[in-house]
Amino acid sequence: MTVLWIAAAVLVLVTAALLGLPLLRARGGEAASRADYDLTVYKDQLAEIDRDLERGLLSAEQAEAARIEVQRRMLAAAPEDGAPPAAVPAGGRRWATAAVLCVAVPAAALGLYGYLGAPQQPDQPFAARPAPVHAEGRKTEMADLVAKLAARMEQNPDSVEGWLLLGRSYTTLGRFDDAAAAYGRVLDLRPGEVEVRADRAEALVMGADGRIPAQAREDFRAVLAADRANVRARFYLAMARAREGDDTGALQDLVDLIAISPRNAPWLPTVGQELMRLAAAAKVDPTALRPTAEALALAKDLAASRPAPPPRPQGEGSAPAAAAPGPSQADVDAASEMSAEDRTAMIRSMVQRLADRLEANPDDREGWLRLANAYRVLGETEKAKEAQARADALR
C-alpha cells in the first residue's frame, strides 16, 4: 500500500514538473517565424543542387532551372508570412495554466484510478505462492509409472517389495481389483504377512463398492486371528455384520473397537460416525452401549505395551522397509475428511517423514524412488531430481 502511494507520488511529481516547468520558465525572444524554418530548408535544397551539379548528377542548365524554382519558392515563403510569430504571454496566465495542470491532472488520475484500480491488492508472483497440486497431472504421471512397474514385475515376479508397491499404487489409482491381485502375489510368496492380507481384503471391499465379498471376510478373520487388535479387521467385520442385519452385533464390535483404541486415534471419528448411524437405524441409545470384558482386558494389555506415541495400525516390521512410511489406511481415511489445505499439509508432512527416515537410513533405494515420485507429484521438480539421483546412486 505505502509503496504504491510513494510510487504514485513520484510519478505525479515528475509529471507535474515536466508539464509545469516549461510554462513557468518560458521566456520571450526565442521565437523564429515559420518563414525562417522554410528558408532553412530551401537553403539546404540550394546547397544540394550545388552538390548534385558538382557530382554531375545534374547538368548545368538543369541545375539552373532547379535553382530558379527553389528561389521562387523562397520569395513566395517570405512575404506571405505576415502574421507575427508566436510569443510568450505575460506571467500571470502562465502561472495560472501551470497551477491548473499540476492540480487537475493528478486529481483526475487519482479519481479514475480509484474507480478502476485495486490499490489494496498485492502482487502475487508465482514463485511466492504455495506450489499447487495438479490432480490431473498427478494421476496420468502416476499411471505411467505404475504401468512401467507392472511390466517390470512380469520379468521379476519374485520381488515382494515390488508387488507391494504395485498394490499400493493400484489402490491410489482406484484400480482395486488389480490391487487385490497384486497383494495376492505377495501373499503367495509370504502367506504370513498379516497387514498385507488386510490390505488385500480392504482392496476387495473397495472394489466391491463397499460390499464385503466372501474372500475379504475370510482374510479379515485370518488377520484378526493373528492380531486381535487389528483395527481394520475389526472395523470391516463389524460392517459385514451390519450388512447381514446383525445391528446389535455390529454395534457391539464398534464399541469394542473404540475401547481398544487410543484416545487420539485418527480412525475414531470414522468409527464414531458409523456407530451413530447404526444406532440411529437400530433405534438404540449409543451411550448405553458398553464394551465387552474381553475388549476391556485387551485394551489394558495394549495400553501397557503402547509406547508414548500411539502405534500406527500398520504392524511394526510386518511389511519390509518399503511399506513402512506409506500412508496408513487411517491416514487416508483421515485425509478424505480434510479440507484441501489440510490434506496438502498432511501429504507434505508424510513426505517429510519419509525424507527424514531416508536421511537416517540412506541405503533404501525403494524409499528414495518413492520420495522422488512424491516430490514429482507435489511439483517440486528440483527435490524430485535430487531424490532420483540418490536412488540411481544405489543401483
Next chain:
Amino acid sequence: MIIEIGHFALVLALFVAVVQAAVPMAGAQRGDAAWMAVARPAALAQFLLVAVAFGCLTHAFVTSDFSVLNVAQNSHSTKPMLYKVSGVWGNHEGSMLLWVLILAVFGCAVALFGRNLPPGLRSRALAIQGLISVGFLLFILFTSNPFARLLPAARDGQGLNPLLQDPGLAFHPPFLYLGYVGFSMAFSFAIAALIEGRVDAAWARWVRPWTLAAWSFLTVGIGLGSWWAYYELGWGGFWFWDPVENASFMPWLAGTALLHSSIVVEKRDTMKAWTVFLAIVAFSLSLLGTFLVRSGVLTSVHAFATDPKRGVFILILLIIVIGGSLALFAWRGPQLKSTGLFQPVSREGALLLNNLMMTVGTAVVLLGTLYPLFTDAMTGGQSKVSVGAPFYNAVFVPLMIPMIAAMAVGPMLSWKRGDLGAALTRLWLACAAAAVAVAVTWLVQTGGSVLGLIGVLFAAWLAVGTLVELAERVRLFRAPAGESLRRLARLPRAAWGMTLAHFGLAVVVAGITGAGVWKVESIQAMKPGDSVDVAGYTYTFHGAQEHQGPNYSALRGKFTVSRGGEPVVDLWPEKRVYTVRAMPTTEAAIHPTFWGDLYAVVGDAQPGGSFVTRLYFNPLVGWMWAGGLIMVLGGVLSLSDRRYRVGAPTRRRVPAGAAARA
C-alpha cells in the same frame, strides 16, 4: 504493488495525453508560445508513464503473477522466459499497450529530435499524437484493461498458443506496430498541415523520414510474418492472402505510395493534397489493421456481438479518426495549392503512375478482405464467402505488372518533362537481360507455365534496369573507371536507397515466382528405409522417435537427403504436442540452398509403422526474404541521407509580450 503502480501510471498517462492534445493545439491557434511549449514535455511525460506501465505489465508476466487476469489467460508458469516476455504483447490487451508505447516513443522522438521543426507544426503534430493517445488509452482502460485483477488468483495460467511460441512470431508484432504507429506520425503531420492550411517542400522533407522509418519497420514485420508462416505452419507456403496478412499489407501499399508522392511534394511542390490524402489513408488502414486483427472481427463480424462494448468503441474510434480526418481534408484540402507543373511523361508522371497502381492495389486488397465480412453481415452468417488466392492472382498480380514495368523506366526520366524514347533506349541492356532470362527459364523449366516466364521476365527487367540506372548515374564505361568509382562513392544515400529498394523488389519478385510456380510437392506414407525423389533429391526416411522438449513432447523424424548418390544433409522434422494446451504443431526441417529450400515435414503415424511425410522443394523461396532485407536496407540508407538532418534556423529575437500586444 508493482502491477498497481503500472495501472496508476497508465491512468496518469491518459490525462497527460489529454493535456498534450489540448494545450499545445490551443496555444498554436492563439499564438501562445508558452502553451505550445507544453507539447514537448508532455510527449516526454507520456512516454515515461506508458513505459512504466509497460514495464510493470512485463514484470507481472515474467514473475507469472496470475492475480492479473491478462497474465492468467495468456501465460503459464512453465513457459520459457522468452515467451513469457513476448506473451506481454501476444494478446489483445498487451498488444494495445505496446501500440500506445510505440506511439509514445514516436511522440518522444519528435519532441527530442524535432528541433528543426517549425514550432507551430511541431505543436500541432504532437497535439494530434496526443489525441490519438487519448483514444487508445480510453479504449485500453475501459474495454481492454491489461491490469484488471483476478481475485482469488488463478492456480496457473492458461498458456500461450504453442503456435505462437516461436522467435519469428515473438518479434513479428513489435515490428508491425512500429510500422503501423510510424504512419501515425505522417498522419499527425498531415492533419497539422491541414489545420495550418499549408503543405510545402519543407513539410514534405519533415514527413518523409517518419514515413520511411515506418515503411522499413513494416517491411521487416511483414517479412518476419511470412517467414514464420513458411517454417511453422508446415505447408511450404508463405503468403495466404489471409485477412490478417492483408491487414498489414494494405498500410504497406499505401505507405509505399506515400513514400513516393512525398518526394514529388519536396522536389516539385505539387501533388500536395494527394500526399496528405495518402497519409490519412495509410494511417486509417493501419488502425483498421490493428483493430480488425486484434478484435477478431476478421474471422467473423459476430465478434462484435460477443463483446459489444469493445466493438462499439472500436467503431466509434474508427469513425472519428477516419471520418474526421477525411472531413477535414474535404474542407481544407482544396486550399493546398500546387505550383509545380509537369508533363505526363516525366519523373512526376512515373511516380503518379506508381501511386495509382499502389492505391488501386490497396483498394483491391481492401475489397477482398472486407467483402466476406459484408456478405456475412448481410446474410446473417448464412453464406460464408471466402476470398482467396485465385481472386488476388487474377486482380492484384495484373495490376503489379505494369507497375514493375514502369519501375525500371521511372528513375531514368527527368523531372517536369521526360524523354521516354531515350530512357527506353538506355534500357536496352535490361530488355536483353529479360529476354535471356526468359529463354533460359524456358529451357530449364519442366511443365512450362506462362506465369513463371512472366515473373522471370519482370524480375530480370527490374533488376537490370535498376542497375542500368545506377550505371548511368556514375557514367560507367562512359567516363574513366576512376571517375565512375568516385561518383559511386559520392552518390547521395537517398539514391542508394532507391537503387537497393528497387533491386530488392526484383529479388522478391523472383522469389515469389520461383516458390509460387515451380514448387515441387510430394505427400506420401513412408516406412523407415523408404526413399522418395523430390526435384532431383532423394529423401530416405529413417523412422521417427519420441523426444521430450522443455514444455512439449515431440515425434522427431529423420531423413537423409542425397543427390546423385552424394549425401546432402540430414533433416529432423518434428511434430510437437505442447502439454499445457495439448495442441500439436509441426516443426518443418528446412535446408536452405541458393536455388531453393529442401523442406520436410513428418506427420501422423499410420497403422503398419509408416508415417505421413510431406516433402517439398521450394525454388528461390529464400530470395523473397533476402529481397525484403535489401529493401529494408535501402529504406534505412535513404533515412540516413543528410537531407534529413537540416539544422534549425537562426532565431531572431522577439520581445516578450508581443502576442499580448498583437
